Amino acid sequence: MDAVGDGTRRAILERLLEHPSAVGELAAGLPVSRPAVSQHLRVLKQARLVTDRQVGTRRIYAVDPQGVREVRAYWERFWSQALAHFKAVADTEAEQRAGSGHEEKSDGDGG
Amino acid sequence: MDAVGDGTRRAILERLLEHPSAVGELAAGLPVSRPAVSQHLRVLKQARLVTDRQVGTRRIYAVDPQGVREVRAYWERFWSQALAHFKAVADTEAEQRAGSGHEEKSDGDGG
DNA sequence: TCTAATCGTAAGTGCTAACTTACGGTAAGT
DNA sequence: ACTTACCGTAAGTTAGCACTTACGATTAGA
The missing domain is CATH 1.20.5 (Single alpha-helices involved in coiled-coils or other helix-helix interfaces)
Structure with a gap:
């Protein structure tokens, strides 16, 4: 609920709906810093709306x-x-x- | 969206779903002041979720x-x-x- | 007009959270 | 082992929102 209450998080969700992405990729397409995206992803993850997996040094997030x-x-x-x-x-x-x-x-x- | 994002506003909506009420009546059943309820009703009204009509000195709000x-x-x-x-x-x-x-x-x- | 009742709004306060910078940690390449 | 790339987290700042108190406006009644 809170998870989709924020505009940035919805933007992140929209991006992830198109295709799974790494944190840096998401941040590059948004007007916020990478840590901010990382924190939003944490909220989305707690809300069970996204999942993540490690691929090399990158972490790929996807909609659940x-x-x-x-x-x-x-x-x-x-x-x-x-x-x-x-x-x-x-x-x-x-x-x-x-x-x-x-x-x-x-x-x-x-x- | 923002309208239902707040707990107090949802409580107000729940009350109004049962029956239309005046501002004071709503405030009497909630742990916030009357002006607070009034401000929440403003948000709900802007979101087109409630309507209001004047009855004497009171203002009755109802779910739209x-x-x-x-x-x-x-x-x-x-x-x-x-x-x-x-x-x-x-x-x-x-x-x-x-x-x-x-x-x-x-x-x-x-x- | 005067009083009582009800409401919206303005001004000010406190808390939450969204954001940035700085830092430390892990994985891959040479 | 050193460097590079990528990420999460901590600390601190700032903006927004929910709330309260104080005040003005509108309506009804005597």
């Missing part, structure tokens, strides 16, 4: 599809429950109104 | 199911693409492995 599925499932469940709950309540309230019209109000605030 | 659907769709698309992309790449690499090894290329960075 299993972790992606888990995070995705978590959020899908969250949103689904949210919508389901809302739908149920809206339905109950509609019955309670029993004939009263439902109106969506717009705040009209421009920003 | 349309916004919830949009945010949900955004993330579902994100994760789906991620998994789809990964699957495609994994498949391609599997074919490549069938004939030759896959080697990561290095490009010297200036440091």
Whole structure:
């Protein structure tokens, strides 16, 4: 969750989705230093979103599809429950109104 | 995204999913002050996750199911693409492995 | 108009985390 | 063994955010 909350980490994830990469390669394509990327990768690794393996002096990071599925499932469940709950309540309230019209109000605030 | 990244905001959303509430009511059930809730509601409103309407001196906030659907769709698309992309790449690499090894290329960075 | 109730906003504070520089460690080549 | 390449981590700095207190604005009632 926190893992995908940061923009840089999402950029890293996007890169890794295309193909596994070493830390230096990732840093070269991002506006942050190599240690910063390394630290982000640590967070992603703790979140089980990436895996790493050593190849010579380099460390290749790759997306862990299993972790992606888990995070995705978590959020899908969250949103689904949210919508389901809302739908149920809206339905109950509609019955309670029993004939009263439902109106969506717009705040009209421009920003 | 940022909107649901904070725990307090998620708590507010959970409360609002049960039924629309005024700011004071929300604050009374949370361990933060009323202004804090008000600021969180501002973020949720900017994210189109809640709507508000004035009732007397009170302001009633409610979940905007349309916004919830949009945010949900955004993330579902994100994760789906991620998994789809990964699957495609994994498949391609599997074919490549069938004939030759896959080697990561290095490009010297200036440091 | 005066008072009570409710809310948003401004100003200021504390904590988290993202970032950089500096350093040490490991692997490969000569 | 020496050098080069690549990386993770520690230490320190800085920016952002969540929170609180203080204040002004709006609405309802007498």
